[in-house]
Amino acid sequence: MKRNVGARVTAVAVLALFTVFASARGLRAQGLLLTGYADFQADVTNIGSGNSDFFFDNHHFNLIGVGQLTENIFANAEIEYEHSGDEINLEYGYIGYTGIKNLKILAGKFIVPFGRFNKDLHPTWINKMVDRPHGFKNILPQTYSDVGLWVSGGAPVGMDGARITYDAFVVNGLMGPNGGDIRGFRGVDREKRAGGRDDNKAVGGRLGLELPPEGFDIGGSIYFGNYSDDPAEKLDLLLLGADAAFRKNGLEIRGEVVTAQQDTAEAGGHLTKTGGYVQAAYLVTRNFEPVIRFSGREMPGSAMDNSRVAFGFTFYPSAGSAVRLDYLINDGADNDGIAAIFSTSL
């Protein structure tokens, strides 16, 4: 029942958005462009345990509508249709204003610009491995989108080709129980915040430096807000992140780390959680790219720590599609996995 309501709301929102696109044609508008991405995935888990699982998944069939309404106003929305329809949602839907030099103003629901993977690299036709970085995705809950205001931009700086980039946002924020798993804080029903706590917004952003001729891209991110789902409680969540990438002659090395300082209800108490990944990929030929990734997390109490070494390759049938096959070595015995995916942009 709840899913039906969500689907109806999504459908109405998208219909309204598309109606706006359609009615805007003629005002120097370039109209609506429908894109997106879709994939088909196969997973084998718990290899060697005698109880392995093998299953197929239509993880994504996500449609993205982009509309240039006027020269300086556009709208962008992604309908998230995941796991063969088990999850239907609006991943993001926002309106942007681009009429100010080096400053873009966006309002609505957007993927929170923290680090690189969450906003830029998570689509399966872009992500160089089948899965998202293991463990890391639990500290910075991914893909994390939220409702609020976002300003963004970039500008060239002194060195040849160098640019600085910035993002700053204010959003409703992550929310969950005292000391809870941050990954579960996404997409919480905002009505639960009734009772006078809705004025507690989360703020944050990312500052980056790109040196394209040298192939470097580095950045630092921050998120800060009250995460408590109890209106009488104030529990701060501070996320600090750093990301770096190097890209040259077919070689790409990138990594991210995020650390969370999560207040708990006990006096002076807080939890420190850290996650990260580093991966390297090399385009051997135009179509073939091996990749290896180390990822993991450190949680309060070593029993919650985990890590993964994953390696595999991608075959690119075209510039917008990918076939990937990965082998996943997880902590502990008899829980390795194999993951394969065909993903294409639409």
Added chain:
Amino acid sequence: MKTLTKILLAGAVMAISLPGNLAAQRSGVEMWSQTCGNCHRIQPADRYTADQWVTILGQMSVQARLTDEEEASILAFLQSGAKKVAVAEPVRSEGTLVASTDPAFVPDVQPMDGEDVYAKQCVACHGKGGKGDGPAAAAFNPRPVDFTDADLMGSKADEELLEVLKNGRNGMPGFAAILSPEEIDAVLAYVRSLSAEEK
């Protein structure tokens, strides 16, 4: 926390207030190769029409945090090689017409010599040494031509190379709307010199 927030805000203010011409402006093809390729495999210019690229770049300029000049530069490049089903409106950057589908259009820019043109417009696909191994080469099938292959280059008349330079072929965009006739002649002479050096 407050210090980090101040650093972030200071960076944002600095970025907003910086003049666009502080650093040398990269060409559209360089930006396309480097900035778009920073997240995903670059998409060939002929995947979309000129109008569709307007819509896509409007949104991707947010994703890639492009300045107006950078966006216009990439757009001009992509439209020059776009799928040919519609005529695009001219692209303006800071009030200066930088590209047009009008064959009579002459860009209001100073002509560059052949090596400069090559460095700005050709290196991303054909590579620094002209071997067809630039960072964007992977987006093309067939791969960009190796200008150092003396046999190959010797088999091609100037008229054929000029035709490709002006109107494009196999996914390579035409440069008639971006370069002046003098610059096209100059870059042709430069790529000819690359195979001569290999002899």
